[in-house]
Amino acid sequence: MALSLISTGGTLMLGNIPYYVPATPFTTISTSGFGRLQSVNGLAPVTVISITAANNSIGHLSSIIGDFAADDVWNTGFLDGLLVQRPAGAYRLNYSPGSITLSGSNQSSTIISIRANSSSTIPNGPYFLSANGALYQPLRLYSDFAGAFTQALISSSSEGSYSALPAALPGIESPTLGVPSRLYYTRTASKPLAGVRLGIKDIYDITGVKTSNGNRAFYGFYPPTTANSVPVQRLIDAGAIIIGKMKTSQFANGERATADWVDYHSPFNPRGDGYQDPSSSSSGPGAAAGSYPWLDLTLGSDTGGSIRGPSQVQGLFGNRPTHGLVELTGTMPLAPELDTAGFLCRDPTIWKAAGIALYADLPFYTDYPTAIQTINFPTSATTSASNLTLSFLSRLQAFLNAENPTPLNLTSAWAASKPASAPPTLNALLNLTYPILISKQQTRLVRDPFFAAYAAVYDGRKPFVDPSPLVRWAFGDTQPESALAEAQANKTVFMDWFNANILVNDSRTCSQSLLLYASTPSPQYRNLYEGPPTVPFGFSTGRISVFAEVPDVVVPIGQAGYQSNITEHAEVLPVTVDILAARGCDGMNKRSQLSILLNQELLNPVRLQQLFNLIEDLAAAGIVSTTQTGRTIAGGEILLKRGMIGL
Secondary structure, three states: OOOOOOOOOOEEOOEEEEEEEEEOOOEOOOOOHHOOOEEEEOOOEEEEEEEEOOOOOHHHOOOOOOHOOOOOOOOOOHHHHHEEEEOOOOOOOOOOEEEOOOOOOEEEEEEEEEEOOOOOOOOOEEEEEEOOOEEEOOEEEEOOOOOEEEEEEEOOOOOEEEEEOOOOOOOOOOOOOEEEOOHOOOOOOOOOOOOOEEEOOOOOOOOOOOOOOOHHHHHOOOOOOOOOHHHHHHHHHHHEEEEEEEOOOOOOOOOOOOOOOEEEEEOEEOOOOOOEEOOOOOOHHHHHHHHOOOOEEEEEEEOOOOOHHHHHHHHHHEEEEOOOOOOOOOOOOOOOOOOEEEEEEOOHHHHHHHHHOOOOOOOOOOOOOOOOEEEOOOOOOOHHHHHHHHHHHHHHHHOOOOOOOOOOHHHHHHHHHOOOOOOOOOHHHHHHHHHHHHHHHHHHHHHHHHHHHHHOOOOOOOOOOOOHHHHHHHHHOOOOOOHHHHHHHHHHHHHHHHHHHHOOEEOOOOOOEEEEEEEOOOOOOOOOOOOOOOOOOOOOHHHHHHOOOOEEEEEEEEEEEEEEOOOOOOEEEEEEEEEEEEOOOOOOOHHHHHHHHHHHOOOHHHHHOOOHHHHHHHHHOOOOOOOOOEOOOEEEEOOOOOOOOOO
């Protein structure tokens, strides 16, 4: 029998920074200069720099290298060799290959001239070069100290397939993630997310990778998937770089961080004292986006609040889109009538670009709404959180040139204009709607086929399932089959009423008004034991977008203090506001910006659907801002991470 011996790449340190070098080179070049470079195990660190006939001076090289310093993968160790890439065609360099010291550098660099291929060039950035001319793009390694990922991934040699990253750093229950240099990528109209580092909630299928849905038995039972889910494929097509799969509470049901998470440990929310609940079910995407500056974007899902909750407690931009904007084939369902795919992100510009890639065919409108409604907003600035909330409302009003905001009492509005045959209160209409939809649909679509397949293989045995899904599924089992149709009908009654009376579409502004509600921060300690999980009965402000199918976006506006019983110090937690618009108004896009974007050649006309354009405009006006990773949304070292390798 022939011996099968396959290299999976290797790890090394350069300048005290860990790297993974893949087994397959990016390309192979012709060069005779390897002997002049410092190397270890046949690999030498080098930097590729492209030049032109007009810009090939030593000063130009120094200027380019100065820009590289902002990249987290590149470091000065890659200056040992400079592969100066000349365009196809003959012309002379303004300097001779050899050893030089660039301006601002304290080390000498060996210059090696290479010529670009006539059809393609090697991207600028850090590489490792072998003696035979193989050029490898390394991944910088980071530790998942927040426990946000289920597994790290790399694109495998098979076209379109992914596999586990075969590298590890020291750490307790901390997967090691690898990220490529951002210098390799240039965003274009066809690739608006080129080089954007993306984490995927582990309910979305990725080719070649198992999907766990947060359940160990499910992960172990089913083989790797053979196709990407629709949302994942759209993001890959737009140029996003998948870094890994991320933890979800089990089967995307809501779970608290202490007793509810049994199969896997809940991720750690970095904010405040570091022991606040990360919310769920997009727990991994939220914790990672709040913890890691090397991660740009995370893909979550929202059925009843699973993106908005983690975004609120970790101070992130997050969105539940208009229901049905993107097909969810290849995504585990909770309730198809309610399931949506959306993002958690620190930067509203990246957030918008991701929306352009994921959602399609959003229309343009000439203006923003000039009417604002609020639900349960403070009436006076009695706390730091209420002061932030009212200040944001005032600035938004001025930005929109809006009328005075109108407080909305949804209970009174329903009583005044509800359909004649509808129940007298919203709670009477909707108290059972959410739990029936999620329990009846998920038992039918996920539990029953999983249990049947598992039992067929394991002599009738059942797999383990966490308490929270079991409680919800058991409730669904007590309801008659007719309950599902009744719940769907009740949802439709509310949706039709709400969209006709509260957030109404408009031909000029898309939505006649915006509806705002605030989230006041309060400690939710993960070390507190509460009661067992319960069925999620009732109607709340957070369920408006769920039942009405309207977009609901989380906007971080600041932070407010609390006294931690963990650190026994004053800490801060994020303050956020949710903004809702009429159905289909996710873009809130102003037509006047169309010509600007086309002139900049950032997007082509077919893809010009600037999701969350309003939020980006608010950022440009200084009303909201990009949040940072760390203990606060303004940054700060996360407790417990000091001294870890790969940070």
